[in-house]
Amino acid sequence: MQTSTPASLQAHALVKRYGDITAVDDLSFQVRSGVVTGFLGPNGAGKSTTLRMFLGLDKPTSGAASVDGHRLAELPHPMRVIGAMLDARAVHPRRTAADHLAAVARAGGVPRSRVAETLDLVGLAEDGGRPAGDFSLGMKQRLGIATALIGDPGIVIFDEPLNGLDPEGIRWARSLMRDLAAEGRTVLFSSHLMGEMELTADHLIVIHHGKLLADQPLKAFITAHTSEHVRVRTPDREGLLDALSHAGFATTSDAESADVLTVPDATTDRVGHIAAASAIELSELTLVRDSLEDAFLTMTATDHKAA
């Protein structure tokens, strides 16, 4: 696939109100090419509304959502610049997958040869002649992704692309997004599957109540909003509690199993050494790092209290 000139998405002081509801509230961020950017936020945070404004499907109340420095309406061949999958179910059920893609290609001034290429790319080469209404949810997702890619765009937006995909499909979609970014494209996707986002995204944009909460590399986000602790299991709980306390560690017990202790701000080397020095037997010694999900829940919970 060919990559067009460097592409990016830019939200500038973007606001969208629906009556009394402020769905998007003074949002500014930029999405870079060559990396996979995850768009994260709780239900109702304003993700879909923001994506719709980039695609010209919703008009900002104020501010601007630009694609390659332009409003979408100003681009002569938008489908060759940006492709999106917002709702994979938005396909006529009696139309075949190939006919659906051919109609989209025709409307976008894209050569018909892209239909077979794109069906192949998403693993539907054998299913192009079948009505989309007969497709499973996972196959519809693949067709939605094909629709986004038909114009060979430099920018792709996927809203919940992993919904309905089986484990093999999820792995496929993950590597597709990574490949698209490696080709220099701009990839923005939203997902509620945070484990998947952690495996797929390089960069995160986090919003809550329509406002920007974070715009940073995924690893930096996790480091900034989580902590590490040592989990240690011992048959001599009292002895270890005593030894750790003497060494200045504030230890908490696991609510579910009394023989498990949690030691914040410690290393496994240090805890292992303290235990050995007191001849205390350990049956487990693990450094536990919080996940993206932990980081996200911590951050949105904090913000909720502050709001």
Ligand SMILES: Nc1ncnc2c1ncn2[C@@H]1O[C@H](COP(=O)(O)OP(=O)(O)OP(=O)(O)O)[C@@H](O)[C@H]1O
């Ligand atoms: N057409 C509309 N009319 C009125 N309110 C709307 C409309 N579209 C969205 N909203 C409201 O705007 C807010 C943001 O919705 P949006 O769908 O953008 O959130 P989201 O982050 O995509 O949520 P989800 O993860 O649940 O899809 C919500 O309060 C929603 O009810």
